[in-house]
Amino acid sequence: KxxxxxxxxxxxxxxxxxxxxxxxxxxxxxxxxxxxxxxxxxxxxxxxxxxxxxxxxxxxxxxxxxxxxxxxxxxxxxxVGRLSLLDDPKADHGHAFLIIAGVGFDAAMIDDTDPQLKKNISWLAYFVGGVKNLFTPKYRGDMTITSTDGSMHTRHGVAFRTFMAGNCGQIPVFSLMPNASYDDGILDFEIIDTSGGIFGWANLFGDVVHQTITGKPGSNPLSTNSTMDQIQGVSAEITLEKPVLAQVDGDMLGRTRHLRFTVDRxxxxxxxxxxxxxxxxxxxxxxxxx
The missing domain is CATH 3.40.50.10330 (Probable inorganic polyphosphate/atp-NAD kinase; domain 1)
Incomplete structure (x- = not known):
């Protein structure tokens, strides 16, 4: 059980x-x-x-x-955040998450993390899984985010490395979503993209360090090959071109093309x-x- x-x-x-x-x-x-x-x-x-x-x-x-x-x-x-796999006919409930859920690079990184290595070096093992996925193709899809006032904002054909929804934005050492609060009835959505190979990933690391130090979300003003778009809302629905791995608080859910993030305040x-x-x-x- x-x-x-x-x-x-x-x-x-x-x-x-x-x-x-x-x-x-x-x-x-x-x-x-x-x-x-x-x-x-x-x-x-x-x-x-x-x-x-x-x-x-x-x-x-x-x-x-x-x-x-x-x-x-x-x-x-x-x-409590919920991630619902809308293309899973057997799903009878949204998968709960209390920290961060996402699709794309973050899920692939977790999926490729060696459980034994995780036991030995704790969360640092995720970096090994991340390196394995640095040069995988980008993901693409349509996204609709609903704001707290009920307005809906849609983007078509968005190319990204990872899409995350955060209830808590703090992880060991770093802050992925400085504005995320677990009792505000809002999810913090983050769309991350990089270009230029390893240089783009280095830029992204600098972005994370920058917002950890400043406590403010967003990319470092000096970044040229990475973006971290952060948007707050009460729900988000994504339709992807191809099936993508999804995760909730580090638990894998498999691949999906159609998913929805919601929050129970x-x-x-x-x-x-x-x-x-x-x-x-x-x-x-x-x-x-x-």
């Missing part, structure tokens, strides 16, 4: 709190079932990255402390420390909600 099935079974048996023990993949599948139920979800982070737990201020290296938080502390309501109740650590410099931890 996956986390979603286990959480549904626990709720059916009368559980008040369901605790996800694992990494970001386990957390997101449990969250898929907990979303909208009003019941709290606790997290015992024992995965590789534990990105969502880090964003929530949950203890990473102390299982007892994390369990105490899960069973007796305060809570925060957060958004503050649909998930997460147990968090009552006294949050001082992370004011990062802007990650907002005030606790009872």
């Amino acid at each position: 996956d986390g979603r099935a286990c959480a549904k079974e626990a709720l059916a048996n009368g559980a008040d709190v369901v605790v996800a023990v694992g990494g970001d993949g386990t957390v997101r599948t449990v969250a898929s079932a907990m979303s909208g139920t009003g019941h709290a979800m606790g997290i015992i982070p024992i995965g590789t990255g534990n990105l969502f737990a880090r964003n929530m201020g949950i203890p990473i290296d102390d299982i007892d402390a994390a369990l105490t938080v899960a069973t007796s502390h305060g809570s925060r309501h957060v958004d 503050e649909a998930l109740c997460v147990r968090v420390p009552e006294v949050a650590p001082d992370m004011s410099a990062t802007g990650i931890i907002p005030p606790i909600r009872d």
Whole structure:
């Protein structure tokens, strides 16, 4: 059984709190079932990255402390992103994500990451998977993004390396989406493209470093061979020329040509420390909600 099935079974048996023990993949599948139920979800982070737990201020290296938080502390309501594969006739629900979902290079990078290497060097293993896909052809498709006011913005024939939707934009060391907030009811969409071979990828790395330092989204003004278009909205629908790999919080979903990103605002109740650590410099931890 996956986390979603286990959480549904626990709720059916009368559980008040369901605790996800694992990494970001386990957390997101449990969250898929907990979303909208009003019941709290606790997290015992024992995965590789534990990105969502880090964003929530949950203890990473102390299982007892994390369990105490899960069973007796305060809570925060957060958004849950959903990625629906519209060309999958068997799909009966949107795949939940709490951090980042995407199609293209990011999914191919994750798919080509060696699990054993990931165990040995943690998230750095993704760079090895990334190198394998630096020179793959670009992807192309039509995109429609819906803004918070209901207006729809369509682009046809967009060429890109990767398209991502972020609920949290912070990853280890870097900030992919500085404006992303997990409780604003908005997804941050990022369209990344490069040209000029390895020079373009080097430019893109500089873009990421630039926005990590400045805290502002977008490319470095000096970049000439890379673009990072960032747009906020409540949903996005993409129709691609060819099937492309998709991922949610590092879990592979296979290939798709037609997909939709949506967000359920503050649909998930997460147990968090009552006294949050001082992370004011990062802007990650907002005030606790009872």
